[in-house]
Amino acid sequence: MLSEVLIFVPSVANFRNTWLNDKLTIAGVAASVLVEVDMVAPEVQAELLRATGAVAIALDGGGRRRLIAMSEAPGEVRRLIDMGQMTPARAIAESFRTLLGGGGGLVRVVGPAQMGLGGRVDIVLPLDLLRDAMLAFSVRILALSLVISVITATLVYLSLRWLLVRPMQRLTRSMARFQEQPEDVARVIAPSGRADEMGDAERRLAEMQRTLAGTLQHQKRLADLGLAVSKINHDLRNLLAAAQLFSERLEQVADPTVQRLAPKIIATLDRAVAYTRSVLAYGSAREAPLKRRLVRLAMVVGDVREVLHLSTGDAVSFENRVPDGMEIDADPEQIFRILMNLCRNAAQAMTANGGPEVVRRITVEAARAGDVVEIRIKDTGPGIPPVLRGKLFQPFQSSAKSGGTGLGLAITAELVRAHGGSIRLVEGEGPGAQFEIRIPDREQGDARKP
Structure with a gap:
């Protein structure tokens, strides 16, 4: 005009x-x-x-x-x-x-x-x-x-409808269709291949829908796994309770070997029962509060070695280099779980490869620096593949062995963080894998301090 x-x-x-x-x-x-x-x-x-x-x-x-x-x-x-x-x-x-x-x-x-x-x-x-x-x-x-204005307006309307309105309607229909069943990858929009802003919006929407569909599928698998774990946990607790009854009867046997091993078996079963109670608490919004005490770290490392049946002369040797007088301010059961997960992973990784000539050794060291205790678990195994290092402590992501669940390191990292500490993979220091754990003492004003 x-x-x-x-x-x-x-x-x-x-x-x-x-x-x-x-x-x-x-x-x-x-x-x-x-x-x-x-x-x-x-x-x-x-x-x-x-x-x-x-x-x-x-x-x-x-x-x-x-x-x-x-x-x-x-x-x-x-x-x-x-x-x-x-x-x-x-x-x-x-x-x-x-x-x-x-x-x-x-x-x-x-x-x-x-x-x-x-x-x-x-x-x-x-x-x-x-x-x-x-x-x-x-x-x-x-x-x-x-007349010219009507013709121009008609052409502009048709052009805008073809270039903008129809693609926007297509995007809206795709969003509504995807919303009905977002975990269905088949409902992801197929980009038209346009090179303008509308084409870029289609590509980004398709990428977002694919990511969201994958995330929802992963969450659904986790939900199904959680339900399965709950069922297994229920039956496992019943079996462990029966095993506890049988183990208590072993204490009445006069054999010296039985008398020496029976308390350890009962203690291991007690830990297993406690673990089944805490399985469902993993990943919830509120974790069970820690019961931190002063613990002799060398004795905890010794318990880990006995539970794993490792010693210096076995196929996988175990070296406890923690000083006898070393004390750590931590929850006894949780620090046992931390060390148990790391040492068991190392033992399984080393026994899965190589013949009898291969050196298989786990070494646990500890040192105190002020109010922080630093623990190092080293092994002579094949090490951590580079593809797994970026997601090492994520659930269901770090398992490299057949039959693994990928939960061990995720649980370990969560327990370390609950103590206010940190865990990391130390790279470039000798063969195998080496993990460093730092657990700080509680502050003096902490109400949980005994």
Whole structure:
């Protein structure tokens, strides 16, 4: 519409000039024919005035002014228009002055004569006649502008619908369809391959839907696994309770070996029962509070070695290098689980590969630095594959052995963090794998301190 306005302004001025020049041309041609006739018949005058719409026509040239035709004595002439001195800016200004001005009256138009007569043609016209012609032209321009606008609007609408609305509707339908069953990968939108912003939105939506579908599938597997673990945990607790009863009867056997091993068996079963109680608490919003005490770390490491049946002369040797007087401020059962998971993983990794000539050794060291106890568990196994190092402590992600669940290191990391400590894989220090655990002492103001 702005373009139409900019076109209309010079067009209406050009129409006004053309219309006035046409009237001057008709009058000039008639004057050239009748210039030699002293008297013009009234019929001819009337026809000439009708053709031009003027009320008076005169020819001014050679110092002589001749009246060609006149219908009646002209009234007051309100405006003089000299077409020989008309500029574009002046034509535009006078055009809008004519369109917007009110009232009637006469206008005198002066222009050069035709047919080589020389001089000027002078006609007097009603101003309303010029205004009516210009208004009719404006209406035609408006009608044409409306037609062009309708065509342009239709093309713009169709273009926007094809380029934007339809793709947006496709995105919306895909979102609604995906929302009905978000774990179904088949409901992920197929990008159209467009190279513009809409194509980029389709690709990003498809990527987001695939990621969300994979996450939901993973969560569903975890939920199914949690249900299975709950069922297994229920039956396992019953079996362990029966094993406890049988173990208590072993204490009545007089055999020295039985008397030495029976308490350890009962203690191991007690730990297993406690573990079954804590299985369902793993990963919940509230973990069971720690029962931190001062613990002789060397004795805990010794219990781990006995439970794993490892010694210096076995296929997998175990070296306890923790100083006898080393104390750690930790939950006894949880620090046992931490060390048990790491040592069991190391033993399983070493026994799965190589023959009898391969050195298989687990070493546990500890040192105190101020209020922090640093524990290192080293082995001579194959080490941690590089592909697993980035997700080593994530649930169900770090298992590299057949039959593993990938929960051991995740549980270990959670227990270490519960103590306010940290665990990391030490890289580049000898063969095998080496884990470093740092457990800080509790602050003096901790209400849980005994």
